Amino acid sequence: MFHxxxxxxxxxxxxxxxxxxxxxxxxxxxxxxxxFCVIIALVALKIVGAFVLMKWGVQ
Incomplete structure (x- = not known):
């Protein structure tokens, strides 16, 4: 079309x-x-956050 x-x-x-x-x-x-580093940090933060919420018993 436009060569x-x-x-x-x-x-x-x-x-x-x-x-x-x-x-x-x-x-x-x-x-x-x-x-890559930001994605890995976000995944790690999400996992740590989930464990903290389980520890505190927040549902």
Whole structure:
């Protein structure tokens, strides 16, 4: 329609330009690490909160 490459080809070209991931590194960029840590913290807080409510006998 606008003489552009399909989305899959554009993504493949962009991925091919990136350098390989360093050995032992699990997250490619900092925001991914931050989001992962926030999700883990929320899950832990929810579990701890549930145990506290059970301890106090709140229903």
């Amino acid at each position: 552009r490459k399909p989305l899959e080809e554009r993504i493949a070209e962009r991925v091919a330009k990136r350098p390989p991931l360093k050995e032992g590194k699990h997250f490619e960029h900092r925001p991914a690490l931050i989001v």
